[in-house]
Structures are given as C-alpha cells and as structure tokens.
Amino acid sequence: MVSAMLNGAESLCLTRGIVQYSYGFSGSDLYGKNLSKLGLVSCCNLTNFPRIRSKKMNTLVPKCSLSTPRPASQPRFIQHKKEAFWFYRFLSIVYDHVINPGHWTEDMREDALEPAELNSRKLTVVDVGGGTGFTTLGIVKKVDAKNVTILDQSPHQLAKAREKEELKDCKIIEGDAEDLPFPTDYADRYISAGSIEYWPDPQRGIKEAYRVLKLGGKACLIGPVYPTFWLSRFFADVWMLFPKEEEYIDWFQKAGFKDVQLKRIGPKWYRGVRRHGLIMGCSVTGVKRASGDSPLQLGPKTEDVEKPVHPLVFLYRFILGALAGTYYVLLPIYMWLKDQIVPKGQPI
Numbered sequence: 001m002v003s004a005m006l007n008g009a010e011s012l013c014l015t016r017g018i019v020q021y022s023y024g025f026s027g028s029d030l031y032g033k034n035l036s037k038l039g040l041v042s043c044c045n046l047t048n049f050p051r052i053r054s055k056k057m058n059t060l061v062p063k064c065s066l067s068t069p070r071p072a073s074q075p076r077f078i079q080h081k082k083e084a085f086w087f088y089r090f091l092s093i094v095y096d097h098v099i100n101p102g103h104w105t106e107d108m109r110e111d112a113l114e115p116a117e118l119n120s121r122k123l124t125v126v127d128v129g130g131g132t133g134f135t136t137l138g139i140v141k142k143v144d145a146k147n148v149t150i151l152d153q154s155p156h157q158l159a160k161a162r163e164k165e166e167l168k169d170c171k172i173i174e175g176d177a178e179d180l181p182f183p184t185d186y187a188d189r190y191i192s193a194g195s196i197e198y199w200p201d202p203q204r205g206i207k208e209a210y211r212v213l214k215l216g217g218k219a220c221l222i223g224p225v226y227p228t229f230w231l232s233r234f235f236a237d238v239w240m241l242f243p244k245e246e247e248y249i250d251w252f253q254k255a256g257f258k259d260v261q262l263k264r265i266g267p268k269w270y271r272g273v274r275r276h277g278l279i280m281g282c283s284v285t286g287v288k289r290a291s292g293d294s295p296l297q298l299g300p301k302t303e304d305v306e307k308p309v310h311p312l313v314f315l316y317r318f319i320l321g322a323l324a325g326t327y328y329v330l331l332p333i334y335m336w337l338k339d340q341i342v343p344k345g346q347p348i
C-alpha cells in the first residue's frame, strides 16, 4: 500500500519484484563479516567501479530486508518539488540549529568539500540547493564570496542565507537544480550538498551540473546513502531518495564525467556505522571531460515546479513523508546515546 502511495494516486498499483543489490559499507556492522555463509547476503563483484573495487568490497544483498529498494525513477513522498518546497517552508525555521547538528557538522563539511579542490580564491562556484548557506560557509573560506552563487528553490531557505554576514557578497538566486539558470561552460566548480534527495530526476540534475561546468571543471555532490537495516530502509523509502553508492557513480558517468570518485563521510559519533543510511553519507566528484552540453540525451522533465499537484495527493505525500523524516531526526540522537554508552574502541 505504501509503495502504491509513493507512486502517487496517478499510478496506484502493487509492486512486486526482485530485490536489487545494495552495498555493504565499510564501517557498517555488515562489513567484514562472512555474511554469505550465514545466509544473510549474497555477494558479487563490482566490475564497473574500480575505485570501490580497489577497496576489496563486494555488493551485499540483505536477504532479511522487508522492503524492496525503490528504483530512483519512482520518487518517494518528499522527492517532489512542491512537497520539498513546503517541507522547507517549515524546516527552514529550525534547519541550522536542529537539523544540521545531527547530520551535517562543520568537520563533515570540510571532509566532504576536500575532494572539490577549492584551490583558488578566484574560482567561479555554484552551490546548488544551497539552502541556508551552511555548505557555502565552507566554500567562502576558500573562494571569494563574490565568485559564489547560491541557488535554491526555497525562498525561505535562501532568506536564512541572506542573513549571514560571510555570505553577503554571494549571488543568491531562486532556481531549480534540474534546470539551472547558468550558461553552458560557466563555472569552475559545481557543489551541491544534501539536495539530490529531493530531485525527482537526479540524473537530470547531474547532467545540468556537467553542462554548467567549464572544461576541466569539477562537480562535487554530497548526498545520502542507502540504509541496509530494514526499518531504516522502510523510513528512507517513504521519505526521500537515499541513493546507493553505485547509483551516484553511474549517474556521473552517464552524464559524461571522467575521474569519478566517491568519498565516504559521516558524523563522528556514528563510529563508521552506515547500516541506517546517512543523510550526508558521501561526496562524489567528477571532472568535465569536454566543453559544451552533456552527451547524455534525456526526454522531457519528469516533473515541473509550475505544474499543479492534486491537493490530496500533495497532502498525503507531505504528511506521510514528513512523518517518516522524523525517524531520521531521532536516529542521530539514538546513535549519539550509543556512542556515549558503548566503551570507546568497541563497535556500536
């Protein structure tokens, strides 16, 4: 039923299918155990992702999962533009003070931005889905604020960014990550942190990242990672998009990027645990290989911000999606308590 509702009233149907592969995370309580012998998982090699393969990792298929991973092409409740807009209408009030400390800390931000190579103050940088400017605060430490543009679809989030003294010289504009108002070959760096989970068509957003970059420019996309624990998977699938690591790499490669790399990040007090997924779990980078648009051809947009949504469809997506999101507000507190209780050096 939930799966049917996730699809929206437009396409009410029951889903049945094969459990797709998911990833065993280093530092998770799954990693390093011979789970295939225990009958909990099956393994296969990742031949397409040399960087990941070099870490001697296998793909793991949790057989105990209750929920079937949803393909990214079937948006979750808040993975819609209008729903995300209203979600941030309220969340922006507490975002910096209540949400970020549990998921996206300053040390994580420095760690995640490091592969972006912000190595000159003169770089032209776009921060897409920049919201209240938390990530931009990390960017302007390395790049002159006048060269940085913050784009977001939420005026409420952007209003918070405008209040920040360090960001007063940044350009701050409303816009859609899947249809960027920048010319082709414009920026040296494309940064987007914690926004992809709301994009109904993530591949399109990454194709846009490619288009707006200059030749040799670098995209750095920071986003969630998919949980392996069944309850966390359930709430993740109801709430928003938690891509698998291999999906990020696939999207980047399809958009035309070369040198695609994925760096794992996470809050310190999780002690590397990734079984519950993470809202900020990885930083993916890629370099634009040729000037001009992305070689990837896509059909028409799957969702237009201007297109009206039936009020009832909107309401049930919004209420159920926001409720599911509450689980992920509480999770870092649970992990923090575990970190306090379990002796240091022991897994939690």
Ligand SMILES: C[S@@+](CC[C@H](N)C(=O)[O-])C[C@H]1O[C@@H](n2cnc3c(N)ncnc32)[C@H](O)[C@@H]1O
Pocket: 081, 084, 085, 088, 104, 128, 129, 130, 131, 132, 133, 134, 135, 136, 151, 152, 153, 154, 157, 175, 176, 177, 178, 192, 193, 194, 195, 198, 199
């Ligand atoms: C979790 S916040 C991240 C904000 C900021 N990057 C940070 O690091 O704190 C996600 C942001 O993405 C924005 N967003 C969601 N969908 C978007 C879209 N299609 N285009 C532009 N921004 C979008 C939301 O409005 C929100 O401000």
